[in-house]
Amino acid sequence: METVIVDAGPLVAYLKKDDADHPWAVEQFKRFRVPLHTCDAVLSEAFFLLQQTRNGARQLLALLERGIVVPSFALATELPAVGQLMRRYEDVPMALADARLVRMAELASQSTVFTLDSDFRIYRKDRRQIIPLIYPE
Numbered sequence: 846m847e848t849v850i851v852d853a854g855p856l857v858a859y860l861k862k863d864d865a866d867h868p869w870a871v872e873q874f875k876r877f878r879v880p881l882h883t884c885d886a887v888l889s890e891a892f893f894l895l896q897q898t899r900n901g902a903r904q905l906l907a908l909l910e911r912g913i914v915v916p917s918f919a920l921a922t923e924l925p926a927v928g929q930l931m932r933r934y935e936d937v938p939m940a941l942a943d944a945r946l947v948r949m950a951e952l953a954s955q956s957t958v959f960t961l962d963s964d965f966r967i968y969r970k971d972r973r974q975i976i977p978l979i980y981p982e
Contacts, residue, residue, distance in 0.1 A: 851887070855874075883946075966978070
């Protein structure tokens with residue numbers, strides 16, 4: 846079974862009706878089996894970006910409470926690999942949340958990253974493998 850790893854952008858677009866990518870995000874969410882996996886850095890970013898969106902934080906919290914989105918990454922055990930990724934892509938530069946998502950993709954061999962961030966077209970898992978993406982055309 847494929848694991849879908851979700852970034853902050855699609856979460857925000859899904860919950861923010863006036864976001865330019867909202868219709869696309871809604872269509873994508875209809876296609877997924879739950880749960881969608883993420884990390885706490887992505888959730889912190891999404892909660893921050895939804896501060897000015899009416900009920901945005903409440904709706905994101907509901908996705909977590911209902912098990913639709915699940916934080917499933919422990920930085921403490923994966924810090925060496927995450928640090929190595931950040932150093933490899935320091936010219937991009939790679940955010941901590943992005944490094945964690947790439948590491949999640951490395952750990953889940955049958956995974957796809959659901960993102961709006963074009964940097965994921967540059968990133969590679971296991972040094973050379975293209976990361977399968979769900980990304981707007």
